[in-house]
Amino acid sequence: xxxxxxxxxxxxxxxxxxxxxxxxxxxxxxxxxxxxxxxxxxxxxxxxxxxxxxxxxxxxxxxxxxxxxxxxxxxxxxxxxxxxxxxxxxxxxxxxxxxxxxxxxxxxxxxxxxxxxxxxxxxxxxxxxxxxxxxxxxxxxxxxxxxxxxxxxxxxxxxxxxxxxxxxxxxxxxxxxxxxxxxxxxxxxxxxxxxxxxxxxx
Amino acid sequence: xxxxxxxxxxxxxxxxxxxxxxxxxxxxxxxxxxxxxxxxxxxxxxxxxxxxxxxxxxxxxxxxxxxxxxxxxxxxxxxxxxxxxxxxxxxxxxxxxxxxxxxxxxxxxxxxxxxxxxxxxxxxxxxxxxxxxxxxxxxxxxxxxxxxxxxxxxxxxxxxxxxxxxxxxxxxxxxxxxxxxxxxxxxxxxxxxxxxxxxxxx
Numbered sequence: 001x002x003x004x005x006x007x008x009x010x011x012x013x014x015x016x017x018x019x020x021x022x023x024x025x026x027x028x029x030x031x032x033x034x035x036x037x038x039x040x041x042x043x044x045x046x047x048x049x050x051x052x053x054x055x056x057x058x059x060x061x062x063x064x065x066x067x068x069x070x071x072x073x074x075x076x077x078x079x080x081x082x083x084x085x086x087x088x089x090x091x092x093x094x095x096x097x098x099x100x101x102x103x104x105x106x107x108x109x110x111x112x113x114x115x116x117x118x119x120x121x122x123x124x125x126x127x128x129x130x131x132x133x134x135x136x137x138x139x140x141x142x143x144x145x146x147x148x149x150x151x152x153x154x155x156x157x158x159x160x161x162x163x164x165x166x167x168x169x170x171x172x173x174x175x176x177x178x179x180x181x182x183x184x185x186x187x188x189x190x191x192x193x194x195x196x197x198x199x200x201x202x
Numbered sequence: 203x204x205x206x207x208x209x210x211x212x213x214x215x216x217x218x219x220x221x222x223x224x225x226x227x228x229x230x231x232x233x234x235x236x237x238x239x240x241x242x243x244x245x246x247x248x249x250x251x252x253x254x255x256x257x258x259x260x261x262x263x264x265x266x267x268x269x270x271x272x273x274x275x276x277x278x279x280x281x282x283x284x285x286x287x288x289x290x291x292x293x294x295x296x297x298x299x300x301x302x303x304x305x306x307x308x309x310x311x312x313x314x315x316x317x318x319x320x321x322x323x324x325x326x327x328x329x330x331x332x333x334x335x336x337x338x339x340x341x342x343x344x345x346x347x348x349x350x351x352x353x354x355x356x357x358x359x360x361x362x363x364x365x366x367x368x369x370x371x372x373x374x375x376x377x378x379x380x381x382x383x384x385x386x387x388x389x390x391x392x393x394x395x396x397x398x399x400x401x402x403x404x
Contacts, residue, residue: 077337077338077403077404078328078332078338078404079303079328079329079331079332079336079337079338079403079404080332080335081332082325082328082329082332082333083328083329083330083331083332083333083334083335084332084333085329086288086329086330086332086333087333101281106318112314112317115314115317115318115321116308116317116318116320116321116324117321118318118321119317119318119319119320119321119322119324119325120321120322120324120325120328121325122318122321122322122325123284123321123322123323123324123325123326123329124325124326124328124329126280126281126284126285126322126326127281127284127285127287127288127325127326127329127330128285128288128329129281129285130280130281130282130283130284130285130286130288131284131285131286131288131289132285133282133285134281135279135281136279136280136281201279201281202279202280202281
């Protein structure tokens with residue numbers, strides 16, 4: 001009954017040092033990371049097209065390590081898409097392991113059915129990070145836009161162009177990948193100096 | 203960029219033969235399983251207390267293999283809970299691998315925030331099953347109650363007592379575990395003979 005003891009101990013080992021006291025973990029300063037060498041994974045989760053973007057900080061510059069979209073055809077049932085997201089995340093967490101994951105915060109204006117599907121896509125990615133003891137944070141889309149181009153209502157194409165410029169990419173990344181890279185960049189900005197808006201740990 | 207080819211091929215291999223044509227996969231008859239030897243895993247997902255119950259069919263009888271609750275203290279951040287759910291599911295899927303997973307269907311009367319959290323918990327479990335190519339289904343709570351005690355509005359304690367009796371357990375299982383066992387039993391009932399209500403594949 002329950003999770004077996006050995007499994008639980010393994011779980012505890014994998015999750016060691018992650019315990020945060022109390023229930024007031026909604027808004028915490030991220031654990032310090034080395035701004036000269038940190039790896040940050042940005043995620044823009046969705047069931048059919050999860051964007052991801054991994055960057056490495058190097059002093060005052062940053063470099064894209066990996067970015068793209070986990071695409072799942074409409075013909076796949078939901079559990080297969082979520083499985084693909086999980087496997088994709090496992091690769092992203094295993095190769096050049098990130099110091100933390102940063103997710104796009106949610107709009108709460110969606111309907112319930114959409115909200116649950118969005119939650120499921122987030123859950124698959126978050127679980128992958130959580131099972132490896134990697135901290136996850138979220139940043140609201142407006143905060144990401146503000147950090148990148150100084151205007152919370154900026155258009156997607158403006159963000160993609162800024163991402164391309166900041167990371168010296170040959171071409172503009174695909175929209176979902178650009179969003180994910182923007183999340184990682186915004187997080188790096190906020191935590192290399194003044195913290196304007198503490199991200200919400202999830 | 204994107205998921206690497208080797209990774210994608212591995213994914214395809216793990217998910218092989220799962221492709222369903224078209225987008226009309228919402229309501230399908232489950233793939234046939236051997237009613238004399240099938241293993242069914244019922245899941246009642248929630249962030250802090252996911253119930254699980256695994257049963258093995260043996261002709262006209264059924265036996266509980268494993269059941270319990272994946273509990274996550276309130277002090278844990280969300281990603282850690284989801285990680286624990288994922289690791290718990292991975293153990294449940296590896297030991298006595300189930301032929302399919304059956305989830306409790308959702309109430310849509312919750313608020314958006316609750317719906318997203320519920321979705322995240324479902325997503326973590328669903329992703330684990332999906333990444334191994336195990337089919338997942340859902341059954342509405344009322345259908346589960348109807349199947350077990352003939353009345354969709356039955357109380358939880360009545361369900362737990364029926365679960366205990368059907369599986370010849372020494373004592374009543376914990377409520378969340380009883381719910382999960384009930385889901386697995388209801389699925390087994392429906393697919394050992396007449397299908398009253400085709401479950402929704404998710």
